[in-house]
Amino acid sequence: MNLLVPLPVLLPLLGAGLALMLTHRPHAQRAVTVVVLVMVVAIAGVLAYETDKGAPLVVWIGAWDPPLGISLVADRLSVLMLLVSAVVALAVLVYSIGQGMTGDDAEETPVSIYHPTYLVLVAGVANAFLAGDLFNLFVSFEMLLFASYVLLTLGGTEGRIRAGTIYVVVNVLSSFLFLISIAVVYAATGTVNLAQLSERLTVLPEGVALIIQLLLLTTFAIKAAVFPLSFWLPDSYPTAPAPVTAVFAGLLTKVGVYAMLRTQTLLFPDQPLTTLLLWAALLTMLIGILGAIAQSDIKRMLSFTLVSHIGFMVFGIALATTAGFSGAIFYVAHHITIQTALFLVLGLVERRAGSTSLLKLGGVARLAPLLAVMFFIPAMNLAGIPPLSGFLGKVGLLSAGIEVGTPLALAVVAAGTLTSLLTLYAVAKTWNLAFWRTPEQAHEMAHAIAAQDEETVRHGEPRLVHRRNYVHGGSQRIDDLTIQQARATVAVEEDDPDLHELLEKRLLDRHLPLSMTGATAALVAVSVAITVVAGPLFGYTDRAAANLLDRTVYVDAVLTERTR
Amino acid sequence: MTVDLTLLLTAATMVGVGTYMLLERSLTRVLIGLVMLSNGINLGFLVASGPAGDPPLLSRYDAATISDPLPQAFVLTAIVITLGTVSFILAMAYRSWQLTGADDVQDDVEDASIRRLAAADEASEGFDLGESRSPDDEDDEIPEELGRERETR
Incomplete structure (x- = not known):
């Protein structure tokens, strides 16, 4: 059974090589990629079943005597992450095949490098979850980052290069921080193996251990986009192609969260830095969601909610109790699926209605009822409406916070509740504007906003009042930025029409490939299924969290008496 | 563990200079900053590996006098990764110059x-x-x- 452990890394890498050789045969390339990912899903499923029986599975690569070689460790936490991310990656892959990002449709991706790169990304993510030492974790970060650099700048358009520059520089900087922390760890302890470190770090002077912990936390906080290290995310994600944004939003930040969870529990169980992390969680939640409310593009809005909801996971890690860890793990699994599903739906909306800007959209619910349903369910799930899994995950985390009961923990509980409400506000606003009102209203609204402070406002006409950067009209408050965007929308409508004009001119492409809608629907179904199996899943995450708190399970599995 | 002060100070200087360059506006300078940073960190690994010794070849040298090979392996990996990163950023800077006529890091x-x-x-x-x-x-x-x-x- 141990032989299965390296396969989630090996298969995608081999598949990537094969897919690269099949560059000129797109059909074969697609087949290879899909087969590989199906196999990874199956293997992850088997591993989840096996590890849940008891001890973690350990493989020493290259048959070096422990503890010299590189170890891959599959325990409950890593296998659950592996399974969820493999399912999500498969759904996104099917979706992107429907979208035609394989070289056939040459407009966006001139070369058929999409599939090999995607497989490298999956291999990197899998390796990060399985890595048993810090340097291997670094290498897997680099694998997935490199794949993400390529995917983010696909086609090399101006917007993507601009976003890619920031993304690459920020991530290279965080990689260097990681390297520095590895050098410090090695100088202090003489090993990078996580199991050995968990024994040796405890005997270090407190100050040295604290420096190592802060270095690692900073590194992972950049990856996970925890405030105040989150500013790179909302700007870089939305410019990428829809499936790429979806898979990034689902997986990449969660790898950072996983690394935080692993190092906090395994290496530093005695000093959880609860106060610092609680503050980080609180600020991440609130500042992220306030950013989301201000956006007038749905993709950017969702990127901000992504940042905001990372705060919930950090909250669980900060509490450092079984309930907290369990809630955080459940929340990660839930959030990976719904965040990806939402971005996939947005890709469909963009294709069906021509835009994701709230100024241009209207009446999508009538235009495409299926899309509306597929947006509505994960959106309500994100906001945490009972009985969906978002609600259950939040209840788990908030009750863990109340259990701890310090004033700061209770403050974060309050902030979490507020964040849920504000998330509901943000998605409800999106629903009202993009899906519910008619395209005509959207069109007139954009014109009304654009014309709001021109002098030609006459008596009796509907008027909008300008007060301190906001325009009041009806129940709407519109900020100056939106007005400028609206003006831009109206000004360039010749080349860039809004949905109303598209409908008038009958320019819409009614066709949505079945694989795109099918993949999205499947992912929405998975997110609903998480709700249905929430009981057993919480049981599983409880056991995983118990394993995390009792470090001996992990350490004993990796090191025998002889090798310590 | 004894620490080689020259190596440590050189590493610190390179990291400092690299960080300063990283804050520049032009992507080419950022790139030079990244290279400086990465080389500084690689020197840091050599500091972490302890005093220099014989080449780590067990067939020829005594195990007691060889230098620690693991940090050298780390440095090699880091060099390879930096090479890839540098070429990617160069390509991006060139593309940015093609598109906008400048290789500045643009505003968010x-x-x-x-x-x-x-x-x-x-x-x-x-x-x-x-x-x-x-x-x-x-x-x-x-x-x-x-x-x-x-x-x-």
Whole structure:
């Protein structure tokens, strides 16, 4: 059974090589990629079943005597992450095949490098979850980052290069921080193996251990986009192609969260830095969601909610109790699926209605009822409406916070509740504007906003009042930025029409490939299924969290008496 | 563990200079900063590996006198990764120059909007004052009208 452990890394890498050789045969390339990912899903499923029986599975690569070689460790936490991310990656892959990002449709991706790169990304993510030492974790970060650099700048358009520059520089900087922390760890302890470190770090002077912990936390906080290290995310994600944004939003930040969870529990169980992390969680939640409310593009809005909801996971890690860890793990699994599903739906909306800007959209619910349903369910799930899994995950985390009961923990509980409400506000606003009102209203609204402070406002006409950067009209408050965007929308409508004009001119492409809608629907179904199996899943995450708190399970599995 | 001070100071200087260059606007300078940073960190690994010794070849040298090979392996991996990163950023800088005529790191959209908003603040304050002097300006009537207007459509 141990032989299965390296396969989630090996298969995608081999598949990537094969897919690269099949560059000129797109059909074969697609087949290879899909087969590989199906196999990874199956293997992850088997591993989840096996590890849940008891001890973690350990493989020493290259048959070096422990503890010299590189170890891959599959325990409950890593296998659950592996399974969820493999399912999500498969759904996104099917979706992107429907979208035609394989070289056939040459407009966006001139070369058929999409599939090999995607497989490298999956291999990197899998390796990060399985890595048993810090340097291997670094290498897997680099694998997935490199794949993400390529995917983010696909086609090399101006917007993507601009976003890619920031993304690459920020991530290279965080990689260097990681390297520095590895050098410090090695100088202090003489090993990078996580199991050995968990024994040796405890005997270090407190100050040295604290420096190592802060270095690692900073590194992972950049990856996970925890405030105040989150500013790179909302700007870089939305410019990428829809499936790429979806898979990034689902997986990449969660790898950072996983690394935080692993190092906090395994290496530093005695000093959880609860106060610092609680503050980080609180600020991440609130500042992220306030950013989301201000956006007038749905993709950017969702990127901000992504940042905001990372705060919930950090909250669980900060509490450092079984309930907290369990809630955080459940929340990660839930959030990976719904965040990806939402971005996939947005890709469909963009294709069906021509835009994701709230100024241009209207009446999508009538235009495409299926899309509306597929947006509505994960959106309500994100906001945490009972009985969906978002609600259950939040209840788990908030009750863990109340259990701890310090004033700061209770403050974060309050902030979490507020964040849920504000998330509901943000998605409800999106629903009202993009899906519910008619395209005509959207069109007139954009014109009304654009014309709001021109002098030609006459008596009796509907008027909008300008007060301190906001325009009041009806129940709407519109900020100056939106007005400028609206003006831009109206000004360039010749080349860039809004949905109303598209409908008038009958320019819409009614066709949505079945694989795109099918993949999205499947992912929405998975997110609903998480709700249905929430009981057993919480049981599983409880056991995983118990394993995390009792470090001996992990350490004993990796090191025998002889090798310590 | 004894620490080689020369190596340590050189590493620290390179990291410092690299960080300074990283804060520059031009992507080429950022790139030079990244290279300096990475080389500084690689020197740091050599500091971490302890005093220099014989080459780590067990068949020829005594295990007691060889230097620690593991940090050297780390450094090799880091060098390879930096090479890839540098070439990617170079390509991006070139593409950016092709598209915009400059290789500057451009402003984040959010930053730009915040700045626009701040600039608009002064103007809107003046607008607000002028608005409040006009006799027929009442906040309340307007939203209702707009609401009714929408419904009738």
